[in-house]
Amino acid sequence: MRIAANAGLSTAQWVVTTSVRTGARVARGLAAGESPMKIAGDLGADLRAAARSVLGVPDEEPAHAASLAEPRAHGASLAELRARGAELLRQSSDVRFVEDTHPAYERILGELTPDEARIIRFLYREGPQPTVDVRTNRPLGIGSELIEAGLSMIGRQAGVRNMSRTNAYLNNLFRLGLVWFSREEVEPSRYQVVEVQPEVQEAMSRAGRAPKTVRRSIHLTPFGEDFCQTCLPLDT
Structure with missing residues (x-):
């Protein structure tokens, strides 16, 4: 019962605090002329971060965030594709490089x-x-x-x-x-x-x-x- 009471008190405090912050954020955004879509997106990120903090859930893994920021195509990352492209350009300027057949x-x-x-x-x-x-x-x-x-x-x-x-x-x-x-x-x-x-x-x-x-x-x-x-x- 004591644990439940403490959890309920923490949750209530979080709800009140978050509600105040959310209302202030909406008011500031509308006054500054921001679009409702941008305000909603920012609020969603803030609410997810606050909920993870209250529940003790760790932040998203860096690897997951990196995979979202750097899309993969055919099993190769964006950085790998660019590295291969740079290697092709390097070979094109190398007079000693001989290409026997087309790779396709x-x-x-x-x-x-x-x-x-x-x-x-x-x-x-x-x-x-x-x-x-x-x-x-x-x-x-x-x-x-x-x-x-x-x-x-x-x-x-x-x-x-x-x-x-x-x-x-x-x-x-x-x-x-x-x-x-x-x-x-x-x-x-x-x-x-x-x-x-x-x-x-x-x-x-x-x-x-x-x-x-x-x-x-x-x-x-x-x-x-x-x-x-x-x-x-x-x-x-």
Whole structure:
């Protein structure tokens, strides 16, 4: 009973003292023109500190506070990331440093399917390839609807096993920075072969009367060319 009475008295004293301090803090903040959000934030921190003092709870651990102040990304702290960045800049100014391959190539190899490897080797050997979009034909192009996009012979010519996934393969290669989709055309005669393919003809039949084809192309990026030269056997 004595312990409970002492605890109740301490709590009552803390409530009175804290209430007086809180009221004074609000009055000073409003008089100084501070925003209510800032005042509320400061009061919350003060109340937590006071409650820990009354209950005998130690302050937050420094390590925890440090983790809040210094966010971690992919397991590395901000200081570690900056140290690695500084090391890269140091190596860039060191004439004796030799970089054999791009550090991303190993990761990219793990994110490619065998079919995708065949596609980028084909693009490296044969150069940019024609693709077509099939759209409905409307006067002045107003209200034209896209029926199929990115139809090509790349999968067939590269010899992929799963032809239906060709566009998905190309999207992944684009994500990895190995290919890019251009609005520019290649030689006009090359589109004639693409436009008579079964999948293009089927899309054109769905487009209705007088369908429209939009000619585009797919290229390897300079990064993709270097990747092929470094990682793929090109003479087999």
